[in-house]
Amino acid sequence: MNMKQEETMGLMVMVSPVLWTSDNAGKIGIIELTDFEADKIRVGFEDGEVDSFSVKTLFILKATEELKELAEKYKSMEWARVAQNLQTLALLHESGSPEQLKKAYILIQDDPELHREATIRLNEVIDLAQGEKQAGKTLNM
Numbered sequence: 001m002n003m004k005q006e007e008t009m010g011l012m013v014m015v016s017p018v019l020w021t022s023d024n025a026g027k028i029g030i031i032e033l034t035d036f037e038a039d040k041i042r043v044g045f046e047d048g049e050v051d052s053f054s055v056k057t058l059f060i061l062k063a064t065e066e067l068k069e070l071a072e073k074y075k076s077m078e079w080a081r082v083a084q085n086l087q088t089l090a091l092l093h094e095s096g097s098p099e100q101l102k103k104a105y106i107l108i109q110d111d112p113e114l115h116r117e118a119t120i121r122l123n124e125v126i127d128l129a130q131g132e133k134q135a136g137k138t139l140n141m
Helices: 064-076 080-095 098-109 112-118 128-140
Strands: 012-015 028-035 040-045 050-053 058-061 119-121
Touching: 012 040, 012 098, 028 098, 058 098, 064 080, 064 112, 080 098, 080 112, 098 112, 112 119
Parallel strands: none
Antiparallel strands: 012 028, 012 058, 028 040, 040 050, 058 119
């Protein structure tokens, strides 16, 4: 999975559940504004609160196909509960509906193992080199 910086606007994310410095740890929100150079991602929450986070502290669901592959892997390891939950996440994610996507994130909120397997840090999928290349071109002119 690879994503361009501009594709993150409006993206549903989960704040790291172990971000002890924030009252929003583990909450689900929508990216409202990004400044990747300053490493500030503004996230809005349902209660109207808005907060800024480092790109490293925000998680998104892995791609649907990857979730399905993980479900198969866990099935073969005879971990039925994890396999079933991963399959459910894949179906919710695949729907493309914001309501279904939120249900997927809610499933992850109370299950650290599922969170670990089904999500990826936003900084791991964003093409941060894109911005660096553009800055380099400007400097080399």
